[in-house]
Amino acid sequence: MNWFERLKSGIQTVVRRGMPENLYVKCARCHQMALRKHLESNAGICPNCGHHFRVHYKQFLDLILDTDTFEEVASNVRSTDALGFEDRIKYGDRIKEYGKRTGMQAAVCVGVGRIDGRAVGVGIHEFGFIGGSLGAAEGERISRLIDRCITDRLPLILICRSGGARMQESALALMQLAKINAKLTQLADARLPFISVLTDPTTAGVSASYALLGDVNIAEPNALIGFTGERITGSSVGEEELEALRQAQRAEKVLEHGFVDLVVPRTEMKQKLSHLLSLLGETAGV
Numbered sequence: 409m410n411w412f413e414r415l416k417s418g419i420q421t422v423v424r425r426g427m428p429e430n431l432y433v434k435c436a437r438c439h440q441m442a443l444r445k446h447l448e449s450n451a452g453i454c455p456n457c458g459h460h461f462r463v464h465y466k467q468f469l470d471l472i473l474d475t476d477t478f479e480e481v482a483s484n485v486r487s488t489d490a491l492g493f494e495d496r497i498k499y500g501d502r503i504k505e506y507g508k509r510t511g512m513q514a515a516v517c518v519g520v521g522r523i524d525g526r527a528v529g530v531g532i533h534e535f536g537f538i539g540g541s542l543g544a545a546e547g548e549r550i551s552r553l554i555d556r557c558i559t560d561r562l563p564l565i566l567i568c569r570s571g572g573a574r575m576q577e578s579a580l581a582l583m584q585l586a587k588i589n590a591k592l593t594q595l596a597d598a599r600l601p602f603i604s605v606l607t608d609p610t611t612a613g614v615s616a617s618y619a620l621l622g623d624v625n626i627a628e629p630n631a632l633i634g635f636t637g638e639r640i641t642g643s644s645v646g647e648e649e650l651e652a653l654r655q656a657q658r659a660e661k662v663l664e665h666g667f668v669d670l671v672v673p674r675t676e677m678k679q680k681l682s683h684l685l686s687l688l689g690e691t692a693g694v
């Protein structure tokens with residue numbers, strides 16, 4: 409007899425009423441469970457250990473900008489598959505898939521807004537869209553934002569969360585690093601301030617170019633900041649070296665070595681940006 413065959417007819421399977429999905433989130437640092445609503449009301453920071461979770465770009469903008477002041481620009485610039493690239497899936501399909509998940513057309517959102525009444529140009533990576541990677545559309549969006557800052561004499565803030573240049577766009581992605589750096593030179597020539605905010609993770613081509621070129625570079629606590637991540641390095645070094653690398657690439661260590669100027673908790677980020685803008689803006693006349 410089949411063990412799974414029902415002997416009596418009419419038996420209904422009871423549907424268990426479990427907890428709603430996504431009610432709790434496990435902290436990657438202290439491994440404690442935190443209620444999602446507590447996290448959301450605490451700026452995405454673990455109430456137990458202070459670990460800064462990655463939050464959606466809209467939530468981050470809400471935390472640093474005055475209410476309802478953000479106006480997106482260059483939203484018509486979208487990621488496209490210019491090279492007809494295909495790995496496990498077609499790159500064009502990947503763009504569509506991540507677009508559905510995040511509601512974005514590229515991994516960077518740029519626009520203008522206000523911090524304590526002061527107008528600023530602001531750009532932010534969304535890690536949920538192909539690891540926040542930088543492709544042609546993202547580079548073009550940031551470049552247009554910098555143009556807008558120069559035209560309207562606005563300070564620039566870039567919030568970085570990125571695995572680097574987007575591999576699927578090859579040299580088209582790599583050239584964005586040089587393009588943005590050239591645009592930042594134009595911004596500096598116009599004597600406009602640039603504040604870079606490095607959040608977890610800021611790695612590879614983005615950390616090796618504009619993320620660390622701010623007049624002031626601010627990191628979030630414990631953010632991974634480095635060039636090569638452990639997935640790549642881990643294949644060529646031992647566990648001891650890998651652990652040393654993990655420690656060396658954290659915001660506090662990077663601060664010790666002078667690559668960033670400040671480590672600021674997310675809850676204090678707006679206040680710190682506002683203060684820096686008032687200091688830098690006075691010099692720049694903005």
Ligand SMILES: [Zn+2]
Nearest residue numbers: 435438454457
């Ligand atoms: Zn925690």
